[in-house]
Amino acid sequence: MDLLPPEAEQEAALVEALMEGFCRYGYERVKPPLLEFEEGLLAGSGAAVSEQTFRLMDPVSQRMMGLRADTTPQVARIAATRLGLQARPLRLCYSGQVLRVRGSELAPARQLPQAGIELIGGAAPEADAEVALVAAEALARVGVTGITLDVTLPRMAHALLAAAGIGAALTDRLIHALDRKDAAAVTALAEGAGPIAALLPRLLAAAGPAAQAIEVLRAADLPEAARAIAENAASVIGAIAARAPDLRVTLDPVEFRGFQYHVGVAFTIFGPGRTGELARGGRYLSVNDEPATGMTLYPDAVLRAAPPAPSRPRCFLPLGTTAAAGAALRDEGFATVAALSAADQASALRCTYLWDGHRAVPIQKGTG
Numbered sequence: 001m002d003l004l005p006p007e008a009e010q011e012a013a014l015v016e017a018l019m020e021g022f023c024r025y026g027y028e029r030v031k032p033p034l035l036e037f038e039e040g041l042l043a044g045s046g047a048a049v050s051e052q053t054f055r056l057m058d059p060v061s062q063r064m065m066g067l068r069a070d071t072t073p074q075v076a077r078i079a080a081t082r083l084g085l086q087a088r089p090l091r092l093c094y095s096g097q098v099l100r101v102r103g104s105e106l107a108p109a110r111q112l113p114q115a116g117i118e119l120i121g122g123a124a125p126e127a128d129a130e131v132a133l134v135a136a137e138a139l140a141r142v143g144v145t146g147i148t149l150d151v152t153l154p155r156m157a158h159a160l161l162a163a164a165g166i167g168a169a170l171t172d173r174l175i176h177a178l179d180r181k182d183a184a185a186v187t188a189l190a191e192g193a194g195p196i197a198a199l200l201p202r203l204l205a206a207a208g209p210a211a212q213a214i215e216v217l218r219a220a221d222l223p224e225a226a227r228a229i230a231e232n233a234a235s236v237i238g239a240i241a242a243r244a245p246d247l248r249v250t251l252d253p254v255e256f257r258g259f260q261y262h263v264g265v266a267f268t269i270f271g272p273g274r275t276g277e278l279a280r281g282g283r284y285l286s287v288n289d290e291p292a293t294g295m296t297l298y299p300d301a302v303l304r305a306a307p308p309a310p311s312r313p314r315c316f317l318p319l320g321t322t323a324a325a326g327a328a329l330r331d332e333g334f335a336t337v338a339a340l341s342a343a344d345q346a347s348a349l350r351c352t353y354l355w356d357g358h359r360a361v362p363i364q365k366g367t368g
Helices: 007-023 044-052 072-080 125-141 156-164 168-179 183-190 199-205 210-219 224-243 299-305 323-331
Strands: 035-037 054-057 064-067 090-099 111-120 148-152 248-252 262-270 277-285 291-297 314-317 335-338 353-355 360-362
Touching (some): 007 090, 007 111, 007 125, 044 277, 072 090, 072 111, 072 291, 111 125, 111 299, 125 262, 125 277, 125 291, 148 224, 156 168, 156 224, 168 183, 168 199, 183 199, 199 210, 210 248, 224 248, 314 323, 323 335
Parallel strands (some): 148 248, 314 335, 314 353
Antiparallel strands (some): 035 064, 054 064, 090 111, 111 291, 262 277
């Protein structure tokens, strides 16, 4: 859809404020192309968004190209190729538009702005904590407070079901029930399927404040692979709590929705009230299985959650106003709108101030 004044300027200013928040922590900007050849765009973690990618034929080379549906795979490619010899961990940030074949129920738009960070080459839990906290601080810089960081473990349910040794049909039914958060169905299906499957109802019910959910995980008799996932989550959440004790953090141990390239903790940031999902990210494997983690913010959603930004004051310059007067007003923060003919009217041009020859005078409603 078209974005009109003043929303287009507000979104642009918001993106710049978010990017400045990233750069303050050493994240350096990259700018991937909107359109790439298919084999590069969908390599590695890009395969996870293949079904969401618009494709077209390049009339020159006769090769298939794709419009990016997510920026993270492109940044991973840049890190592995153009920046392959840079010291790790590599901190990169980006902003731009993505285009998807289908929207979701909560976000039906198919063209979306993104602004995000990627930390590539860092495997420690502190790396995951860093991207979550940098995103949270960037949101605070644009006035979004009272957020909730929702931590999920995309591989936990699959690790438990693999260790349970149950058949494919029952596994599929349990995955479906977990996806729907159908506690009654999960309990009924897990009954009689062994002690590992019996953990699923408890972990489903554990979703909530992170500290409580971690205690449930610690008390559970988890198989080795699931125990490693739980311990890593506890380390990440502990690192977040140490640096931001007032940040509200929740944990859902058996939630696995989202892009399928996440291999460790995954994050979703929700805004206060009903402002919805503001950001999403988590741990993944970059090109050549290099450890990486990141967070993508959605500026359109952030703009709805942020307090209204004051509009730039517009000052009408009548015919004959000197160039020096206009320049001085612009230095003071005004947008100047110069009359091009005697018929131009300040109010019609949505000006809020009028240059009277000496200073900018506020225009009263119904005048000008």
